[in-house]
Amino acid sequence: MLIKLTDVLAYDNKVMQIKTPLEMASFDSKLGSFPIVNKSDVELLITHTSKKNITIEAKAYITISIPCDRCLEPVETKFDIDITKDVDLALIDEDRINELDETNYIMGYELDVDKLIYGEILLNWPMKSLCSDDCKGICNHCGKNLNQGECDCDRTVLDPRMAAIRDIFNNFKQ
Ligand SMILES: [Zn+2]
Ligand SMILES: [Zn+2]
Structure with a gap:
């Protein structure tokens, strides 16, 4: 107008x-x-x-x-x-x-x-848009909304820092 x-x-x-x-x-x-x-x-x-x-x-x-x-x-x-x-x-x-x-x-x-x-x-656009502060997000593998329940994917190796620590740990064992 x-x-x-x-x-x-x-x-x-x-x-x-x-x-x-x-x-x-x-x-x-x-x-x-x-x-x-x-x-x-x-x-x-x-x-x-x-x-x-x-x-x-x-x-x-x-x-x-x-x-x-x-x-x-x-x-x-x-x-x-x-x-x-x-x-x-x-x-x-x-x-x-x-x-x-x-x-x-x-x-x-x-x-x-x-x-x-x-x-x-x-x-005034929000920096972050969250449905709730503890929203679990979606699985990077299968795309399931994790607020609606867990999926069967193994997501433990997704964080590269964790993977690096695991490598060190495995080397230590050998
Ligand atoms: Zn959400
Ligand atoms: Zn999944």
């Missing part, structure tokens, strides 16, 4: 209150495409403080399905967006992009709500 900011610039301290749906159905980044399973409308409060300086307040709740790093089962991850941005519309686009973050959510006098929210999700 693109919002025209020209109206709010009509006079100092003018306030615009808008509620708009988030258009994106998935979060697409270089890490992949993650489905958005639940989302609220975006509530915006835009204030023209003075001299083309505006404050954008945005609130939204978004739930994204991210696979567990170990077992790949989907993990519903909640993002609680509550941000305030000060933007100087007197700057030309290029200067403003340098001053803000890489996500360029304002072009000319238009606010791209999806881009604004996208940038916030990206900033």
